Amino acid sequence: MENHPGLGVAKFADANGHMPKPDRVSNRFKFYVRKAKLSDREELSFHSCHHTTGSWLSMQGVPLRVISEILEHSNTQVTEMYSHLSPEVMDRAMEETFGGE
Template sequence: KQAGFEKIRVHDLRHTFASLMVMSGVDLKTVQELLGHQDYRVTEIYAHLSPLHLQEAIKKLPI
């Protein structure tokens, strides 16, 4: 509370971990293993891409 953060749950940290791993180029299968998910679709729910990451990906198009 003193740092100005709202409630942060372990669940939130797992989302952050998965998102940062995927945006750093780690493949989804590896993130799935690290999180202990049986199904990759669960990992897809955890891994979010930032708007900046998406913009940078679009810039890579040779147009």
């Protein structure tokens, strides 16, 4: 893996330092997901990792613009679709803002 200039984002590279074709990465990911016999294996794809990264960064309070840069999106509107928050994060935000029962 190598770092993306200026962002520190890891990119995959083969033994010769070349980027593999996207379908190769996706196919290998799918192979290992199936091999792991995960319950939702048919819904998982390598792109799921992209969504998870955006969601986790968002839940940690990373600004949307920063997440957008990390995920290499053209604008923050695209990133907003990746920023799924867990119910626990939303509950905590409400409690911190308005207090408990």
